[in-house]
Amino acid sequence: MKRYTDMEYLRLSKGRKFLYKIAAFFCAIPRGLKNFFLGIVRAVVNFFQSIGREFADIFTTFVKGDWKTKLSYLVMGFGNIARGQILRGLLFLLFEAVFIVYMIVAGAKWMSMLPSLGKVGPHEVYNAVLDQYTTEYGDNSFKILLYGVLTIFFIIAFIYTWRVNIRQNKISEQIIKSGKPLKSGGDDLRSLVDDNFHRTLLALPMTGILIFTVMPIIFMILVAFTNYSGINDGYANNLFTWVGLDNFNTLLAWEGAGNVYSATFGEILSWTLIWAFFATFTNYFLGMFVAMMINKKGIRLKKLWRTILVLTIAIPQFISLLYVSKMFDKNGIVNGLLSDLGVIRQNIDFWGSTAHSALLPRVMVIVINIWIGIPYLMLIATGILMNIPADLYESAKIDGASGWKQFSKITLPYMLFITGPYLLTSFTGNMNNFNVIYLLTGGKPINAAASSAAGSAGYTDLLITWLFKITTGEGAKYYMASVIGILVFIVVAIISLVVYNLLPSIKNEEDFQ
Amino acid sequence: MNYYAIVNNTLEFIKENALIVGIIAAFCVVAITVGMWKVFQKAGKHPWMAVIPFARDYTLTEIGSTGLIGVLAYVILPILGIINLNGIRYFYDLNKGASKPIYAILFVLGTIFLAIALFFHVLSSIKLSNAFEKGTGFLIGLILLPPVFLLILGLDQSKYVRSVSTSLGLKASRAISNTLIHIVLVIMAIIWLVPFVCIVLQSFRTETKPDGTMITWIVPDVFPKKWGLDNYINLFKSDFVDWYLNTFIIAAVVALLQTFIVLCMSYTLSRFRFKLRKGLMQFMLILGMFPGMLTMIILYRVLKDLGLTEAHAVPGLILVYVASSGMGYYISKGFFDTIPKTLDEAARVDGATRAQVLFKIILPLAKPIVIYTVLTAFMAPWGDFVFARYIAFGDSSGMNAAVGLWKWLTQDMINLRYTMFCAGGVLVAIPVAVLFMCLQKYYVEGVTGGAVKG
Amino acid sequence: MKLKKIAALLLAVLMVFALVACDGSTNETTKKPEGGNTPATTQGNQGGSELAGTYEIKVWCAEKMVDLTTNQIKAFNEKNTDGIVIKATVQNVSEGEAATQMITDVDAGGDLYCFADDQFARLVQAGALSKLGTQASEFVTTNNDAGAVKAATINGEIYAYPMTADNTYFMYYDKTVITDPTSMDKIIADCEAADKQLCFDVGNGWYLASYFFGAGCSSDWSTDKDGHWVVNDTFNSDEGLIAMKGMNKLMSSPKFDSKSNAAEFDNGAAVVVSGTWDSSTAKSILGDKMGVAALPKYTVDGKDYELGSFMGYKLVGVKPQSDAVKAAVLHKLAQFLTDKDAQIERFNTANWGPSNLEAMKSDAVQNDPVLAAVAAQAQRAVVQNVPDGWWNLAAALSAKAKETGDEAALKEALKTYNDGVELLKNLKPGLLFVGAWNGWNNAVVEDTYILTGDGDVLSLTLEVPESDYMGGRIVNNGKWESDKGQAQVTTGKELIKDLSPEENGDNNIVFVEPGTYKITINTTNNEITLEKVG
Numbered sequence A: 001m002k003r004y005t006d007m008e009y010l011r012l013s014k015g016r017k018f019l020y021k022i023a024a025f026f027c028a029i030p031r032g033l034k035n036f037f038l039g040i041v042r043a044v045v046n047f048f049q050s051i052g053r054e055f056a057d058i059f060t061t062f063v064k065g066d067w068k069t070k071l072s073y074l075v076m077g078f079g080n081i082a083r084g085q086i087l088r089g090l091l092f093l094l095f096e097a098v099f100i101v102y103m104i105v106a107g108a109k110w111m112s113m114l115p116s117l118g119k120v121g122p123h124e125v126y127n128a129v130l131d132q133y134t135t136e137y138g139d140n141s142f143k144i145l146l147y148g149v150l151t152i153f154f155i156i157a158f159i160y161t162w163r164v165n166i167r168q169n170k171i172s173e174q175i176i177k178s179g180k181p182l183k184s185g186g187d188d189l190r191s192l193v194d195d196n197f198h199r200t201l202l203a204l205p206m207t208g209i210l211i212f213t214v215m216p217i218i219f220m221i222l223v224a225f226t227n228y229s230g231i232n233d234g235y236a237n238n239l240f241t242w243v244g245l246d247n248f249n250t251l252l253a254w255e256g257a258g259n260v261y262s263a264t265f266g267e268i269l270s271w272t273l274i275w276a277f278f279a280t281f282t283n284y285f286l287g288m289f290v291a292m293m294i295n296k297k298g299i300r301l302k303k304l305w306r307t308i309l310v311l312t313i314a315i316p317q318f319i320s321l322l323y324v325s326k327m328f329d330k331n332g333i334v335n336g337l338l339s340d341l342g343v344i345r346q347n348i349d350f351w352g353s354t355a356h357s358a359l360l361p362r363v364m365v366i367v368i369n370i371w372i373g374i375p376y377l378m379l380i381a382t383g384i385l386m387n388i389p390a391d392l393y394e395s396a397k398i399d400g401a402s403g404w405k406q407f408s409k410i411t412l413p414y415m416l417f418i419t420g421p422y423l424l425t426s427f428t429g430n431m432n433n434f435n436v437i438y439l440l441t442g443g444k445p446i447n448a449a450a451s452s453a454a455g456s457a458g459y460t461d462l463l464i465t466w467l468f469k470i471t472t473g474e475g476a477k478y479y480m481a482s483v484i485g486i487l488v489f490i491v492v493a494i495i496s497l498v499v500y501n502l503l504p505s506i507k508n509e510e511d512f513q
Numbered sequence B: 001m002n003y004y005a006i007v008n009n010t011l012e013f014i015k016e017n018a019l020i021v022g023i024i025a026a027f028c029v030v031a032i033t034v035g036m037w038k039v040f041q042k043a044g045k046h047p048w049m050a051v052i053p054f055a056r057d058y059t060l061t062e063i064g065s066t067g068l069i070g071v072l073a074y075v076i077l078p079i080l081g082i083i084n085l086n087g088i089r090y091f092y093d094l095n096k097g098a099s100k101p102i103y104a105i106l107f108v109l110g111t112i113f114l115a116i117a118l119f120f121h122v123l124s125s126i127k128l129s130n131a132f133e134k135g136t137g138f139l140i141g142l143i144l145l146p147p148v149f150l151l152i153l154g155l156d157q158s159k160y161v162r163s164v165s166t167s168l169g170l171k172a173s174r175a176i177s178n179t180l181i182h183i184v185l186v187i188m189a190i191i192w193l194v195p196f197v198c199i200v201l202q203s204f205r206t207e208t209k210p211d212g213t214m215i216t217w218i219v220p221d222v223f224p225k226k227w228g229l230d231n232y233i234n235l236f237k238s239d240f241v242d243w244y245l246n247t248f249i250i251a252a253v254v255a256l257l258q259t260f261i262v263l264c265m266s267y268t269l270s271r272f273r274f275k276l277r278k279g280l281m282q283f284m285l286i287l288g289m290f291p292g293m294l295t296m297i298i299l300y301r302v303l304k305d306l307g308l309t310e311a312h313a314v315p316g317l318i319l320v321y322v323a324s325s326g327m328g329y330y331i332s333k334g335f336f337d338t339i340p341k342t343l344d345e346a347a348r349v350d351g352a353t354r355a356q357v358l359f360k361i362i363l364p365l366a367k368p369i370v371i372y373t374v375l376t377a378f379m380a381p382w383g384d385f386v387f388a389r390y391i392a393f394g395d396s397s398g399m400n401a402a403v404g405l406w407k408w409l410t411q412d413m414i415n416l417r418y419t420m421f422c423a424g425g426v427l428v429a430i431p432v433a434v435l436f437m438c439l440q441k442y443y444v445e446g447v448t449g450g451a452v453k454g
Numbered sequence C: 001m002k003l004k005k006i007a008a009l010l011l012a013v014l015m016v017f018a019l020v021a022c023d024g025s026t027n028e029t030t031k032k033p034e035g036g037n038t039p040a041t042t043q044g045n046q047g048g049s050e051l052a053g054t055y056e057i058k059v060w061c062a063e064k065m066v067d068l069t070t071n072q073i074k075a076f077n078e079k080n081t082d083g084i085v086i087k088a089t090v091q092n093v094s095e096g097e098a099a100t101q102m103i104t105d106v107d108a109g110g111d112l113y114c115f116a117d118d119q120f121a122r123l124v125q126a127g128a129l130s131k132l133g134t135q136a137s138e139f140v141t142t143n144n145d146a147g148a149v150k151a152a153t154i155n156g157e158i159y160a161y162p163m164t165a166d167n168t169y170f171m172y173y174d175k176t177v178i179t180d181p182t183s184m185d186k187i188i189a190d191c192e193a194a195d196k197q198l199c200f201d202v203g204n205g206w207y208l209a210s211y212f213f214g215a216g217c218s219s220d221w222s223t224d225k226d227g228h229w230v231v232n233d234t235f236n237s238d239e240g241l242i243a244m245k246g247m248n249k250l251m252s253s254p255k256f257d258s259k260s261n262a263a264e265f266d267n268g269a270a271v272v273v274s275g276t277w278d279s280s281t282a283k284s285i286l287g288d289k290m291g292v293a294a295l296p297k298y299t300v301d302g303k304d305y306e307l308g309s310f311m312g313y314k315l316v317g318v319k320p321q322s323d324a325v326k327a328a329v330l331h332k333l334a335q336f337l338t339d340k341d342a343q344i345e346r347f348n349t350a351n352w353g354p355s356n357l358e359a360m361k362s363d364a365v366q367n368d369p370v371l372a373a374v375a376a377q378a379q380r381a382v383v384q385n386v387p388d389g390w391w392n393l394a395a396a397l398s399a400k401a402k403e404t405g406d407e408a409a410l411k412e413a414l415k416t417y418n419d420g421v422e423l424l425k426n427l428k429p430g431l432l433f434v435g436a437w438n439g440w441n442n443a444v445v446e447d448t449y450i451l452t453g454d455g456d457v458l459s460l461t462l463e464v465p466e467s468d469y470m471g472g473r474i475v476n477n478g479k480w481e482s483d484k485g486q487a488q489v490t491t492g493k494e495l496i497k498d499l500s501p502e503e504n505g506d507n508n509i510v511f512v513e514p515g516t517y518k519i520t521i522n523t524t525n526n527e528i529t530l531e532k533v534g
Helices: A006-011 A014-064 A065-072 A076-081 A084-111 A141-178 A185-192 A196-223 A246-253 A256-297 A302-314 A317-327 A333-340 A358-389 A392-396 A401-430 A434-440 A463-472 A478-512 B003-016 B019-044 B047-051 B053-063 B067-094 B099-133 B136-144 B145-154 B170-203 B231-235 B240-271 B275-288 B291-303 B308-326 B331-339 B341-349 B354-365 B367-383 B386-391 B403-407 B414-438 B439-453 C002-030 C063-079 C093-102 C117-125 C136-144 C146-151 C186-194 C203-213 C238-251 C262-267 C276-289 C322-337 C340-350 C357-361 C363-367 C369-378 C390-403 C407-425
Strands: A125-129 A132-136 C052-059 C083-090 C112-116 C161-167 C169-174 C198-199 C218-221 C229-233 C269-275 C290-293 C295-299 C301-306 C309-317 C380-384 C432-433 C457-464 C471-477 C489-491 C517-524 C527-532
Touching: A014 A065, A014 A141, A014 C517, A065 A076, A065 A141, A065 C489, A076 A084, A076 A141, A084 A141, A084 A185, A125 C322, A132 B439, A132 C322, A141 A196, A141 B291, A141 B439, A185 A333, A196 A478, A196 B240, A196 B275, A196 B291, A196 B308, A196 B354, A246 A256, A246 A478, A246 B003, A246 B231, A256 A302, A256 A358, A256 A401, A256 A463, A256 A478, A256 B170, A256 C238, A302 B170, A302 B414, A302 B439, A317 A358, A317 A434, A317 B170, A317 B403, A317 B414, A317 C369, A358 A401, A358 A434, A392 A401, A401 A478, A401 B439, A434 A463, A463 A478, A478 B291, B067 C002, B099 B136, B099 B145, B136 B145, B231 B240, B231 B414, B240 B308, B240 B367, B240 B403, B240 B414, B275 B308, B291 B308, B291 B386, B291 C517, B308 B331, B308 B367, B308 B386, B341 B354, B354 B367, B367 B403, B386 B403, B403 B414, B414 B439, C052 C063, C052 C322, C063 C083, C063 C322, C063 C340, C093 C112, C093 C117, C112 C117, C112 C322, C117 C309, C136 C161, C136 C322, C146 C161, C146 C309, C146 C380, C161 C322, C161 C340, C169 C203, C169 C262, C169 C276, C169 C309, C169 C369, C186 C198, C186 C238, C186 C269, C186 C295, C198 C262, C203 C238, C203 C295, C203 C301, C203 C309, C203 C390, C229 C407, C238 C295, C238 C301, C238 C390, C238 C407, C262 C269, C262 C276, C269 C276, C276 C290, C276 C369, C290 C369, C309 C322, C340 C357, C340 C363, C357 C363, C363 C369, C390 C407, C432 C457
Parallel strands: C052 C083, C052 C112, C198 C269, C309 C380, C489 C527
Antiparallel strands: A125 A132, C112 C309, C161 C309, C169 C269, C169 C290, C218 C229, C295 C301, C432 C471, C457 C517, C517 C527
């Protein structure tokens, strides 16, 4: 498609400009995707190259190093101690000792059981003397998986530390050769509050994230390849084992027994995207609009309006949303009001579905989400609007621009430019917006075609509420929940990356105006 | 006030007095046509446009320079509005009085349309009377009795003046739009406040059925018939006090620890340039894309092994909240980015270590964001009921307020309990709301500063 | 660099901790996996002093019952002759929550807990209920109402103790308006004449089932131990059509209202179909005018049918134990908490209808009109045994009956319902035989061999083609257990190769020759029989 220069662009008519922008957008998508994939390929290639370099480095260090270095290959930290860096050396040594002890005592056992995830499950035993049925428990698949994975992490950490040890030896040798002094323990400690202060600061947060976020996520990804569920809970009932890609087959299968999952999944995915789109953009534009209204000169009691609106954020959602959902119940307040006014004779079931569609609950959910979401957006928009230089507006007014023109040419582009990334995170956040849907409708009205085996999904269910239902529902199919979680992640990741890469190109277009 | 009855009665009235109504209607039509004819003549537009229904309205609005939108509003909307209202009556009869959602929707839409049409009628009347330099009295007459005053306008001696701005004077138009905005704001405030007012009202409801039990959960009316503080008193006698204290402790501890951790993360990522910085940020971005639900199960198992579930759920919850809080660095980092690095450099030139730079120089400047972080961290645990419910079950001393209140909504106790639930809700909302109001300024600074630059 | 060291060190600390923690768990694998079969000496009766001791247990029950249960346990401590002393922590956990929590984590659950019978099947599947021994099963069967016992039984084995039998619905009515509470048509006429509502929430599956049960249909869903449905659903039939017509007649009345809530008596209702939970409301509003009766008969095409109903029961379950002594103590306590006296006590305190036969006949229960109605309705009540997805299918039926009385349309609706039932059923296709020759494929139902049959014995006739490895095994769809293979074959061992576990790690049934075989499996004991038929 033809690319216009700046001058030519400005000369185009309004309609033409619009078409050009749309065309540019669509052309940018393949470019964005191509860059994305090239990026991945490049990253992978770099990764392998660096691994190769590491191996080469290890080999050469061994060959070229002195006896202290060579010994350090076996006894970590020896080189450091021998060269006077006691603190570092002791730390390395301690780590190696702990690792070896761990592997002997427990690590090897967990690793060996990892492929099978336990062989002996619980058995029922009848004690005839006491006339009782008792259960004898065997292996614990869950623990095997958990500690097996942790052991793998430990091994990786060990290998890395060992590598660091080697490299330190090499560098120390070079430093000694060049005659400079080595850093002592005291130097190290001092650097913790200076050069390496960032490490000190990051240590605690990163540990927390590592243990409480990364590890569970990796574990759950692995669960997607097992059949861990309430029934196969790995200990009390049945053991669980690896099933490979079976779960993905079940979810995405078009035919056969898995059909229910895939049909439900498709429907829920499309509703999730629609919901996220509407929720984000209605809140965004309406919030901006409200902020502009309050911001206008001549409006009094600005703080009061803002405070009232912000009340929605202050009050915990589980109270306000629960109450609102009861307000619109079939026998609730709104119906009572409407029937008292004589507008309706029989109560409207706001949260129910008719034979034709579940449109009403979906619309209700979006509308009530506006009620919740506008205050946030209003706050943000207020702050930004206050930052827009007023002379832009002045000059526009002198040129005779009407209110609408001012909005679309000055305010809107500015806001979009600044809050573009925020819109993206808001979109993905709404895709995972559990509270609003769960509290308002609980995912109802139930989709008759989605049976309880597939989590009793409903017409207002998002992927994430569906995930929750599967986790706490019939059979507690955790493996299915994991699979869905992974797919949610993939969808969100793709959208984020594509849009993120597109943003700069859109931004450039804005600068024309 | 039965809406259906009103519409019906009006139609009956019209039918009965058809003759008189007919004469008045005819007069109106003639008056409007003639009046417009003359007005158009004066304004230099084609007078015969007055006869064609849509065209005449278009010309009229052209004179008042509201253009195409004027036509839409002034012409089409009234028609739509009337169709709507009639449609309601039609559907009502069709469904034998049964209501469908479309019924209420038509009602609302019809009202909105009529309101907008009225608004535009007023607007174009104003512009019209300005165009002919008429006074306020004439304006009011034009708004209320268009046929008569159009006639007058057309037949009298006024001249059409194409003023510089056929819009109202700056002050007048601003006054009108301000009034309108105030009205809208008032309506919005009412809508926003209604649920809370209802909750508060429910919490004072102490009426019981004659046999001493409370009325049901879903009440069709808002105002309590009997007021009292019984609900609050019952709250204090029940486990609610435990739950409230638990939640308060969790919130306070989490607020402190989380602020500390988030500050560490965001300051580091903002100020230091180390090798893995970009990678780390992207890694955490990706990590954030995983739904948090997934990790509930395994965190439960980990906490169970540590003995931090059920009765000891409070430390367990604190641990989980605080540990992963480092991922919420985004906004704080944005704020730190706005503090110029020259301050840092100046301090380092003077010989301060990086630690001293942080504590002595940056932190005092970062007061808004610190308060913002404390505020958000404090607010979050009050509302968490999903994860807390997973961890704290059975023993009620480990539950937080959200879980406890949820528990009360079981099938057999719900009628007894829901007013207490509302009362509990009010009490839970108070500290959070109060804190938020006081610190609103910092919240706004934090959100705009961080979200903008990020 | 330092950062990594610190991180690695912290990981090390974690590992040490894990080491400490998992040391304890290694002990669990040392129990012998055999079922102990000590020769039965005194079958069934526990010796007195064997059980003596103090036991700390956790008990979960509904909030209303916490005090009562605590007192009852104290009474148990005083009354028992085995020297058992129970230190119980009684926690307030509602029935629904108890079931969900036990399913999520059996280990952390209460040792004794109360739950509603609709969760029973799921709890058994999740391994959260301890099976009752012979003596305990006898206790349950002799003492309790048949429906209650059925609700606590799966596959012929009893897993819980019935506690109440009163969750059903019947009719509250205004005696001054309704002349004949036994005929639905007369009731409708009375209501229309007096311009009062008839409140019966037939839009809800729970209530509409009454019409179908009355016409003779049934919908009984049970799962066997392996998790597949055994379904008996006869709604899609002529009787079902009769029920639909009956519903249509009811719903076309202008006085029909779907709010089954006794508060409606305040709003101009004369009849409300509801349950025991509404008894106090109905009494308070109607006072002396209140009448309670079992559900009436409805008439279609001249014939009368008595409306049935669902019945719900509350049960007490025991968490599975690994110590037989503690298990015995818990079961004793459970029996104490569900025997006649305890149930009468509950009735007196909270008006919960007992399931114990003697208690039901006692004067106190008989004199209460509400519970008398319950007892009368219980004759026609059916245990609620339907899966979660069933309710919406049922609701669709009543929506259609409300719209039209046209026979063709109603039949169409019944057919749609049946399709839904089939879909629900087939999600657990039961046992399959997968073999090397079909690629070990057990994910696609069409490619697999399904074992079918009635009740406990399933069989399949299968052609084994000539190939290098003619091995296969019986599995549940989606699983890959190792206990339905070579080791389970009892008859027909000569038809398969006898391979050692090292060669045949997955326990496959490896046929010696190609041909047609009939494979039969007894699902109660997993014994497999092989026959060559061609």
